[in-house]
Amino acid sequence: MLETSARLLRLLSLLQAHREWSGTDLAERLGVSPRTVRRDVERLRELGYPVNASPGTGGGYQLGAGAELPPLLLDDDEAVAVAVGLRTAAGQGVEGIGETSVRALAKLEQVLPDRLRRRVSALNAYTVPMLRGPGASAVDPALLTELAHLCRDAERLRFEYRGHDGTPSRRTVEPHRLVCSERCWYLVAWDLDRCGWRTFRVDRLTPRPPHGPRFVPREPPAEDLAAYVSRGVSVGAYATEAAVRLLVPLARAAERISPSAGVLEAEGEDSCVLRAGAASLDVMAVHVMMTGFEFEVLEPEGLTEAIRSARDRLARSLARAAGSAPRTAGTAGRTPVTRSGSGAAS
Numbered sequence: 001m002l003e004t005s006a007r008l009l010r011l012l013s014l015l016q017a018h019r020e021w022s023g024t025d026l027a028e029r030l031g032v033s034p035r036t037v038r039r040d041v042e043r044l045r046e047l048g049y050p051v052n053a054s055p056g057t058g059g060g061y062q063l064g065a066g067a068e069l070p071p072l073l074l075d076d077d078e079a080v081a082v083a084v085g086l087r088t089a090a091g092q093g094v095e096g097i098g099e100t101s102v103r104a105l106a107k108l109e110q111v112l113p114d115r116l117r118r119r120v121s122a123l124n125a126y127t128v129p130m131l132r133g134p135g136a137s138a139v140d141p142a143l144l145t146e147l148a149h150l151c152r153d154a155e156r157l158r159f160e161y162r163g164h165d166g167t168p169s170r171r172t173v174e175p176h177r178l179v180c181s182e183r184c185w186y187l188v189a190w191d192l193d194r195c196g197w198r199t200f201r202v203d204r205l206t207p208r209p210p211h212g213p214r215f216v217p218r219e220p221p222a223e224d225l226a227a228y229v230s231r232g233v234s235v236g237a238y239a240t241e242a243a244v245r246l247l248v249p250l251a252r253a254a255e256r257i258s259p260s261a262g263v264l265e266a267e268g269e270d271s272c273v274l275r276a277g278a279a280s281l282d283v284m285a286v287h288v289m290m291t292g293f294e295f296e297v298l299e300p301e302g303l304t305e306a307i308r309s310a311r312d313r314l315a316r317s318l319a320r321a322a323g324s325a326p327r328t329a330g331t332a333g334r335t336p337v338t339r340s341g342s343g344a345a346s
Contacts (some may be wrong), residue, residue: 007032011040013073015051015063019339021164037061067243072139083120123135137150138183144178151175154337155212157189162204170208173198174215179229184260186229189216197221201230205261230259231275236279242284242303246293256291273298 007030014029015152028039034135041051041061074082081220086105109117150157154247157175162168173189180186185202212216222228240248246264248255250272253264278284285306297304 006344008040009073011037012044012063013075014048014136015044015049015061016073020062026061044343066284069105078115079112080119083112083116109249143202143205143207144185147175147202150211151177154215154217156215157211158208160206161200169297171200173200173303174218176217176220177225178202179225184232188221190228193250193282199229226259227263231263233260239279240281240284241275241277242288242300243275243298244288244303245271245298246274246291247296247297253291253293256293261287280311285310 010030011026015028023037026037027034030040032040040088041053044051052062052064054060054062082176085107086101086108101271109120112120149155156172156173158170158172160168161171172192173187173191174185174192177188178185178190179199187200187202187205189198189200190196191198245267247270249270250264253274257264257274262274265275267272267273274288274295276284276287278287281300281302284303288297288303289307289310297307
């Protein structure tokens with residue numbers, strides 16, 4: 001009886017870990033005959049597990065979805081990963097999921113063996129989550145689930161969208177993938193009206209069903225969709241783009257520059273290239289200087305002049321703070337301007 005119970009648990013674990021198994025493969029994994037596999041599958045069904053079977057040469061067994069969530073079997077590493085993931089989710093930007101994550105984590109830790117509970121406790125005690133920064137937006141988890149299903153099932157999505165300037169529009173797209181940054185969720189989709197790939201912020205999106213029909217998925221716009229979205233939101237979305245060489249290794253630059261702030265490209269052992277966007281060259285100059293790294297401007301040429309102008313303004317400000325006005329090119333021989341109260345005299 002104990003051997004049969006252990007085999008049932010092993011069978012259940014295999015069905016949960018793989019989308020579909022042939023009867024022969026299951027029999028080999030379990031060390032039993034295909035007839036025993038069929039009997040064990042029937043026992044699982046009697047216990048409430050919806051195991052589907054498809055006949056024929058290409059048929060097999062698949063664990064389906066039932067009316068209720070059956071118990072899940074997790075190995076040690078999976079259990080620790082789920083526990084840590086739930087803790088992390090409690091502090092992320094999905095609206096309403098924090099409390100749910102805490103409840104699920106409490107249930108999981110209650111049944112964890114001591115050895116795994118110690119691993120999770122150590123990670124909890126010595127891990128400090130980085131909270132969402134300014135501008136981060138919460139997203140309804142039901143909306144994320146709806147979008148994920150449409151991506152999975154390749155169904156067209158209709159929605160109202162609010163642009164970054166507040167302008168509303170109606171869109172019909174073929175959704176491909178959801179991408180999450182440290183601040184926002186994004187939907188990568190083919191825009192049917194504009195005949196091109198677009199990236200949409202999920203918190204600005206309001207679905208307008210009915211959805212459909214089904215479509216044949218297109219070749220994605222990039223192999224690395226995370227990098228694709230990063231470039232779109234940190235470079236392509238701005239009027240001004242620039243590239244600078246940072247005189248530090250790529251790994252060090254990545255510690256300070258997030259994917260939403262710019263795209264980093266490897267160049268050599270001691271340098272890398274940062275590509276970023278900004279509303280103007282003056283803003284870009286500040287953005288580059290705020291990285292805290294030594295750098296060289298690659299493009300555009302106007303960025304060098306913007307940095308030079310910023311340097312001169314800083315120099316004049318420091319000189320005024322010290323009580324004297326600097327003499328710079330173009331001002332020699334002029335009478336200094338003095339200010340008193342709210343008026344000015346020249």
